[in-house]
Amino acid sequence: SQQGEEDPQALSIQEGENATMNCSYKTSINNLQWYRQNSGRGLVHLILIRSNEREKHSGRLRVTLDTSKKSSSLLITASRAADTASYFCATYNNNDMRFGAGTRLTVKP
Amino acid sequence: SQTIHQWPATLVQPVGSPLSLECTVEGTSNPNLYWYRQAAGRGLQLLFYSVGIGQISSEVPQNLSASRPQDRQFILSSKKLLLSDSGFYLCAWSSQNDQPQHFGDGTRLSIL
Numbered sequence: 622s623q624q625g626e627e628d629p630q631a632l633s634i635q636e637g638e639n640a641t642m643n644c645s646y647k648t649s650i651n652n653l654q655w656y657r658q659n660s661g662r663g664l665v666h667l668i669l670i671r672s673n674e675r676e677k678h679s680g681r682l683r684v685t686l687d688t689s690k691k692s693s694s695l696l697i698t699a700s701r702a703a704d705t706a707s708y709f710c711a712t713y714n715n716n717d718m719r720f721g722a723g724t725r726l727t728v729k730p
Numbered sequence: 731s732q733t734i735h736q737w738p739a740t741l742v743q744p745v746g747s748p749l750s751l752e753c754t755v756e757g758t759s760n761p762n763l764y765w766y767r768q769a770a771g772r773g774l775q776l777l778f779y780s781v782g783i784g785q786i787s788s789e790v791p792q793n794l795s796a797s798r799p800q801d802r803q804f805i806l807s808s809k810k811l812l813l814s815d816s817g818f819y820l821c822a823w824s825s826q827n828d829q830p831q832h833f834g835d836g837t838r839l840s841i842l
Contacts, residue, residue, distance in 0.1 A: 651828055663736075663820055663833030664774075709773060716827045720766075722773040 625653070625693075625710040625721035633727040640697040642724040644710030645690075653686055654711045655695050658723070664709060667695075702730045732757035736821045736834030744842050749794075749808040751837050753821030756802065761823040763804040764831060765796055768818040780804060816841045 628643045644653070652671045656664040668684045670677045670693065677684050683696040697704055707723040736753045743749060755761050762781050766774040776789045778796035786796050793812060797805045804821060818838055822831040 654830060661818075661836070661838070663822075663835045664831070666830035666832065669830055711831075713828050718776075718827070718831070720774040725771075 625712050625719065627708070627710055627721045627724040629724060630722070631725040631727070633729065634700055636700060636702055636728055636730050638700055638728075640700050640704070640726055640728070642695045642708050642726070644693045644695070644721060646693075646710075646712045647691065648712075648714060650688070650712045650714045652713045653684075653693050654713065654718075655682075655684060655693075656709045656711060656720075658707045658709065660706075667708075697726075700726075700728045702728050704728045732823075732832065734821065734823055734832055734834045736837060738837060739835065740838045740840075742840045742842060743811050745813055746810050749806070749811050749815070749839070751806040751819055751821075751839075753804045753806075753834055754802055755804075755823045758802070758823070758825065760801060761825060762827060763798060764822040764824075765804065765806050766820040766822065768820060768836075770818075774820065778806070811841050813841050815839065 625644045625646045634640055654669045655667040658664045668677055668679050670684050670686045681698045686693045705728045707725050709720050709723045711718050711720045733756045764779045765777040768774050778788055780786050780798045783798055794808050818836050820836045821834045824831045
């Protein structure tokens with residue numbers, strides 16, 4: 622069963638705009654991870670944020686975690702056409718990792 | 731550096747035929763290994779995971795099985811494929827349960 626639920630299911634923006642994707646979950650977690658999947662390929666890990674962390678950055682990516690609201694967000698700044706992909710959150714708790722259904726991001730040139 | 735190889739990339743099989751998908755990892759030892767299935771436009775469903783040679787845990791009862799004959803080799807099998815087995819199968823490894831998983835490029839399986 623899936624733990625995280627991404628919102629929105631699909632997002633279409635213009636190149637240069639920021640993209641924000643959200644992930645909500647239901648139970649406590651040890652960490653939350655974000656992955657990216659290009660069409661027809663495997664997933665690629667982007668960022669891991671632990672339950673005691675509130676924010677992490679990696680290049681143009683910014684992830685926040687609010688454990689009181691059981692939610693996380695992934696912000697991609699200054700988006701590029703190459704950022705077009707599906708983005709998944711995965712929650713980890715007690716030897717159990719669960720992936721959400723993903724947000725499909727389309728960045729138009 | 732570590733790499734993961736998964737093959738074949740695509741496979742078309744008739745209903746009732748057997749299946750063997752192979753996944754190997756290089757550059758690391760004693761990895762955790764995972765098999766997932768992904769339906770079109772959906773998230774990942776964990777099928778099997780393994781923490782060591784011969785140790786397989788099944789998440790979903792079905793006509794698929796998995797084996798780990800060597801430390802860095804993970805095989806997904808079926809004796810008789812069903813139409814519902816169609817999908818995108820992904821193999822992944824991680825150094826520990828709570829660490830990032832690293833995925834192969836997947837096998838697109840179509841059952842006719």
